[in-house]
Amino acid sequence: MATLNEQARRATPGTRLSNDSVIIRLQSARNALDPAERKVADFLLSNTAQVINLPIAAVAERSGVSAGTVVRTCSDLGYSGYRELRMLLARDDAIVRLRQRQAPPTSIQETDGEGMQIIARVRATVASLQSITDSLDAQALDRALELIRHARHILILASGLSIGIGNTLQSRLAREKILATFIVDPMAQDISAASLGKDDLVIAISGSGENAHTISTTRTAHSAGVNTLAITIFSNSTLAHEADVTVAACVSGMDFSSELIETSRLPLDIMVEAVMEQLRGGDDSELITMISQHLEH
Incomplete structure (x- = not known):
């Protein structure tokens, strides 16, 4: 090329x-x-x-x-x-x-209806996501679980398209009775990070691993002795190098340019769901009852 x-x-x-x-x-x-x-x-x-x-x-x-x-x-x-x-x-x-770009992907024919084109894109996306497991580091995942389980308080950092992942993570942690804060405002993130101690944890989420504010706040927390965990798509990103532990959900064939063209947070969604499933407690009957009461109204 x-x-x-x-x-x-x-x-x-x-x-x-x-x-x-x-x-x-x-x-x-x-x-x-x-x-x-x-x-x-x-x-x-x-x-x-x-x-x-x-x-x-x-x-x-x-x-x-x-x-x-x-x-x-x-x-x-x-x-x-x-x-x-x-x-x-x-x-x-x-x-x-x-x-x-002159033509659609080879699996998509211009003569196909838009519905068929969507189905083809779903197939292509699912196929690409299968490569994530090739990049996962079991030791990093073990360390990530240990940090989450032993954290006194967790501060979640995420910006832009990763905000949805931050909300999901906070909600899932709350279900496991793990105290976590997710603040979208950059200044409030800095203030919260400054109040953390060595028994706390910052979880920084960034698809590219290059969001300037997420990196800056993570660096500040790390310098203060706070444990830091990065969840990203790129293992060689700046955020990955700044954090104590990095969980990288790398997708085969994806680089920073393709991240800009076809931005997707599906790899991060998958990682958060998998990690939280591993953290899930044994008896969820009380939680299920609470959720069902909300669904009744």
């Missing part, structure tokens, strides 16, 4: 990258960079598809420079850091992929 750099050179008007794209900026600024920074720029230009999924340490190693040089290169290009450059690179790649 052609790199974004190659696509930029031979782009047609319909697929041309905008002037604010990372590739255009790299190509324009390359000669003004110092020799070490040019190594980073050359690596980024030649390996755009891989860089989207690489942590900064891997970029530094493969460029033959230090991580500090990678950060300095990003700064000199006008970015706040490597994380911003990588996310914008994923955005550029996603835009190109969308513009190049």
